[in-house]
Amino acid sequence: MFATRRFRLLDYLVTIVVILTINFMVPRLMPGDPFLLVSAEAGEEFAVLSERQREYFMSYYGLDKPLHQQYLIYLQSLARGDLGHSIQYREEVTVIIARALPWTIFLVLSATLLSTLLGIIFAVISAWHRGKTRDNLLLVGLVSISEIPGFLLGLSFLLLFSVYLGWFPLAGASTPFVRFDSLLGKLIDIIHYAFLPIIVLTLSRVSGSYLLVRNTLILVLTKDYMKTARAKGLPERVIRYRHAMRNALLPLVNRIALQFGGLVGGAVLIENVFAYPGLGSLMAGAALARDYNLLQGILLVLAVGVLLANFMADLVSRRLDPRIR
Amino acid sequence: MLSIKKTWYRYSFLVILLIMGMLLLFSITACNGNVNTEEEARETGQEQQNTGQDELEKPVARLAGGEDWGLPNPYARNPRGPAERKVGLIFDTLVERAADGMVPWLAEDWAISDDGKTYTFYLRRDVKWHDGVEFTSDDVVFSINYQSEHPPVSTMDYSIFDRVEKVDDYTVRLYTTEPSAPFLYEMTSIYMLPEHIWGNVDDPLQFTDDDSLIGTGPFTLESYNREQGSYRFIAAADFWGPEHRVQAVEFVPVGDEILALRQGDIHIGSVPADLVEQFESDPEFSIIEPPGLWSMRLHFNLRDIPVLQQKEVRQAFAYAIDQDDLVNKVLRGAGVPGNPGMLPPDHIWHNPDVPQYEYDPEEALRLLERVGLEIAEGKLLDQNGQPVTFDLLTSGEGDYARTAELVKNYLEEIGIQINIQSGDRLTVDESWTEGNFELNINGHGGWGRDADVLRQNFAAGGSPGYNTGWANQEFDRLALEQFSMFNEDERRAIIDGMQVILADELPLLMLYYTTGYYAYRHDVYDGWVLLYDHHTIDNKVSFLVEEY
Numbered sequence: 048m049f050a051t052r053r054f055r056l057l058d059y060l061v062t063i064v065v066i067l068t069i070n071f072m073v074p075r076l077m078p079g080d081p082f083l084l085v086s087a088e089a090g091e092e093f094a095v096l097s098e099r100q101r102e103y104f105m106s107y108y109g110l111d112k113p114l115h116q117q118y119l120i121y122l123q124s125l126a127r128g129d130l131g132h133s134i135q136y137r138e139e140v141t142v143i144i145a146r147a148l149p150w151t152i153f154l155v156l157s158a159t160l161l162s163t164l165l166g167i168i169f170a171v172i173s174a175w176h177r178g179k180t181r182d183n184l185l186l187v188g189l190v191s192i193s194e195i196p197g198f199l200l201g202l203s204f205l206l207l208f209s210v211y212l213g214w215f216p217l218a219g220a221s222t223p224f225v226r227f228d229s230l231l232g233k234l235i236d237i238i239h240y241a242f243l244p245i246i247v248l249t250l251s252r253v254s255g256s257y258l259l260v261r262n263t264l265i266l267v268l269t270k271d272y273m274k275t276a277r278a279k280g281l282p283e284r285v286i287r288y289r290h291a292m293r294n295a296l297l298p299l300v301n302r303i304a305l306q307f308g309g310l311v312g313g314a315v316l317i318e319n320v321f322a323y324p325g326l327g328s329l330m331a332g333a334a335l336a337r338d339y340n341l342l343q344g345i346l347l348v349l350a351v352g353v354l355l356a357n358f359m360a361d362l363v364s365r366r367l368d369p370r371i372r
Numbered sequence: 373m374l375s376i377k378k379t380w381y382r383y384s385f386l387v388i389l390l391i392m393g394m395l396l397l398f399s400i401t402a403c404n405g406n407v408n409t410e411e412e413a414r415e416t417g418q419e420q421q422n423t424g425q426d427e428l429e430k431p432v433a434r435l436a437g438g439e440d441w442g443l444p445n446p447y448a449r450n451p452r453g454p455a456e457r458k459v460g461l462i463f464d465t466l467v468e469r470a471a472d473g474m475v476p477w478l479a480e481d482w483a484i485s486d487d488g489k490t491y492t493f494y495l496r497r498d499v500k501w502h503d504g505v506e507f508t509s510d511d512v513v514f515s516i517n518y519q520s521e522h523p524p525v526s527t528m529d530y531s532i533f534d535r536v537e538k539v540d541d542y543t544v545r546l547y548t549t550e551p552s553a554p555f556l557y558e559m560t561s562i563y564m565l566p567e568h569i570w571g572n573v574d575d576p577l578q579f580t581d582d583d584s585l586i587g588t589g590p591f592t593l594e595s596y597n598r599e600q601g602s603y604r605f606i607a608a609a610d611f612w613g614p615e616h617r618v619q620a621v622e623f624v625p626v627g628d629e630i631l632a633l634r635q636g637d638i639h640i641g642s643v644p645a646d647l648v649e650q651f652e653s654d655p656e657f658s659i660i661e662p663p664g665l666w667s668m669r670l671h672f673n674l675r676d677i678p679v680l681q682q683k684e685v686r687q688a689f690a691y692a693i694d695q696d697d698l699v700n701k702v703l704r705g706a707g708v709p710g711n712p713g714m715l716p717p718d719h720i721w722h723n724p725d726v727p728q729y730e731y732d733p734e735e736a737l738r739l740l741e742r743v744g745l746e747i748a749e750g751k752l753l754d755q756n757g758q759p760v761t762f763d764l765l766t767s768g769e770g771d772y773a774r775t776a777e778l779v780k781n782y783l784e785e786i787g788i789q790i791n792i793q794s795g796d797r798l799t800v801d802e803s804w805t806e807g808n809f810e811l812n813i814n815g816h817g818g819w820g821r822d823a824d825v826l827r828q829n830f831a832a833g834g835s836p837g838y839n840t841g842w843a844n845q846e847f848d849r850l851a852l853e854q855f856s857m858f859n860e861d862e863r864r865a866i867i868d869g870m871q872v873i874l875a876d877e878l879p880l881l882m883l884y885y886t887t888g889y890y891a892y893r894h895d896v897y898d899g900w901v902l903l904y905d906h907h908t909i910d911n912k913v914s915f916l917v918e919e920y
Binding site: 077078079080099100103107132135136137138143146147150202205206209210217218219220221223224319320321322324325335336337 | 438440442443447448449450523530531577578580594595597598599600601602604622624625626627628631632634635637795796797798799801802803
């Protein structure tokens with residue numbers, strides 16, 4: 048037991064080192080550099096730095112040193128918890144990430160929670176009424192909704208709920224420039240703004256857990272131990288929830304953990320539609336601007352997030368499945 | 373007992389998630405709370421001075437924001453235009469650009485020596501920094517020295533400064549290393565920094581205190597939320613200059629600009645050409661059509677592709693490409709066809725009398741034949757009878773990709789085969805600036821700047837990307853001559869001549885200049901001003917009464 052746990056730890060460590068190296072190398076291998084600002088989108092000013100300014104900035108950010116030296120410096124500062132300065136925003140990467148991260152976690156976590164809950168509820172209804180109208184309706188309905196690209200769903204929701212009905216704001220994460228007297232008022236404002244993005248992200252995710260739980264439930268329901276449970280004369284409620292559900296939840300837990308990274312990717316589109324702050328749009332911007340330090344930082348946080356989610360999934364699986372314990 | 377424990381296990385995952393969610397929600401609110409207290413602190417220092425009673429009756433101008441352009445000071449800002457214009461709301465320059473040309477700003481007047489190398493600036497006497505300290509010539513001397521030592525984010529070449537000295541408290545003398553006609557124009561982008569604050573700052577790139585936002589400009593930053601990209605600037609009460617027309621300028625997060633404009637979340641926004649009629653017929657909106665000073669260009673690599681060295685071949689490209697059609701199809705009419713003389717028709721020094729190349733594929737073929745190229749079976753053959761194809765490099769985004777596809781069609785109609793290569797913008801830019809391409813379609817703004825832009829781009833040793841093997845001694849001579857010509861009429865005549873050479877030689881082909889449209893709610897605010905050299909409306913003179 049002890050030996051395997053140590054092995055696990057080593058596993059995670061090796062993974063992190065590999066991720067660190069890739070995070071460091073890939074942005075720098077992309078063509079272009081952060082100080083190349085030549086062409087511009089419509090409506091934008093032409094800005095090209097003079098050779099002298101360019102050299103000044105390159106040496107200021109240490110980008111004129113050989114790559115291996117930069118890598119060592121990166122590892123050293125990382126060990127001190129220093130992720131460096133963002134080239135684009137002229138601010139510490141940790142500060143920028145710390146500002147964006149809560150929004151993303153809030154969005155992603157709420158959507159995960161909601162889509163999982165809804166998925167389970169619908170899956171249970173479907174599985175109990177397998178092959179009947181209710182099951183068919185749910186199956187077709189949920190799968191079709193999930194097939195609509197998130198941004199399209201987002202735009203239609205915006206049109207319906209924000210423009211025509213006027214129930215929700217169009218963009219942003221809280222009313223700009225307003226100061227709230229109470230924490231509650233602030234909370235309500237934030238939920239008001241987050242409502243549509245969360246619902247859209249939830250809807251585009253719900254079919255995943257729904258299908259998984261439905262299929263496993265259907266499989267579980269045909270198992271011998273279900274017959275045994277019925278033969279013992281256990282009440283239907285206990286059979287359904289304690290015996291069937293518990294077994295059907297196992298693959299779901301793993302799926303949620305694995306999905307975590309993908310969800311952040313999905314959040315990028317939603318963040319764009321609703322101009323919602325978060326890691327997703329920050330990362331897209333950093334990649335386009337070749338903001339190496341910021342990009343590294345975000346990728347690192349995401350990688351650690353996914354590893355953490357895996358770790359938690361491990362723990363929860365142990366709880367749910369006595370065979371692993 | 374056992375069953376309670378089991379229930380806990382069963383739901384532990386969800387419970388953990390729920391708790392984490394709540395914690396997070398609180399952390400967000402708490403976090404925002406902190407930002408606000410900082411803002412409050414910033415405000416209390418300035419509010420008494422800032423909000424007079426009549427100021428509050430003025431409108432608030434709200435524009436599309438949502439992107440973090442950085443803290444609006446000359447060092448912390450993002451390099452792009454929207455960030456610079458935010459800095460301009462807080463900081464001032466000695467000379468400023470307005471609707472009809474350059475105007476005196478922090479300098480009331482100036483004199484230029486006969487040799488064109490010494491500038492004497494006479495400063496305004498009634499100017500105070502936002503913290504109440506007086507603005508004097510010491511600040512000007514400091515600003516120029518400091519920025520020469522620590523280049524801020526700007527396109528200015530600081531090597532032009534030789535030295536700067538204080539004559540008295542309100543007079544400054546500036547020596548340039550060479551006589552430079554566009555120098556005054558360049559001065560419109562050098563912001564004055566308070567010596568009593570920046571004098572103690574060793575590393576300006578890391579200086580982001582509230583004090584880094586003290587300028588002499590018409591506005592102060594009241595609220596700034598980085599992750600949402602929202603900014604609120606309020607009128608500075610003791611502003612020395614023209615009266616404010618607004619009490620505040622706000623940039624708010626916007627998902628879809630059209631929806632936000634319709635809903636009244638913002639008061640002005642860019643509108644695609646297809647929707648202009650809709651807004652025009654709406655009595656709540658007025659339309660502004662900005663000048664076309666943003667160019668889309670076809671670059672030729674003369675250095676590596678011998679066949680492009682013949683100007684007839686480049687002219688054939690010009691005849692073969694239907695620029696009116698490009699404007700109609702790519703821009704839905706919201707643009708101006710490219711001018712072979714390079715300066716856009718909306719540039720104040722545009723010369724209309726240059727060779728033109730009306731769409732004429734027949735003429736293109738005649739030109740190609742004249743230099744010994746022929747078309748066989750729909751393919752262009754070079755002098756050795758080998759088929760010629762070109763790689764056309766461009767960014768895969770919107771207008772770039774559409775333009776490239778159309779250009780490919782026009783050229784293939786006369787038998788020139790094109791391979792389109794696309795990448796993301798920085799990848800394409802790197803290949804372009806390194807001269808690593810055959811043909812390149814590229815776009816950028818700034819074509820309303822001083823006409824010296826022609827020298828900067830096309831004369832020997834020009835900007836990266838432009839410097840791809842075209843050379844013309846007569847052009848270089850004229851380019852140098854206009855640079856030190858202070859007589860405006862004579863300078864204009866020289867620049868006319870430069871445009872004629874460019875139009876005949878076509879070192880690159882201007883495809884079109886985009887104009888676009890702004891729609892704004894005139895009942896909320898109608899003071900929007902376009903600068904004579906730019907196509908944006910979020911500049912400081914848009915918010916001030918015109919009296920300079």
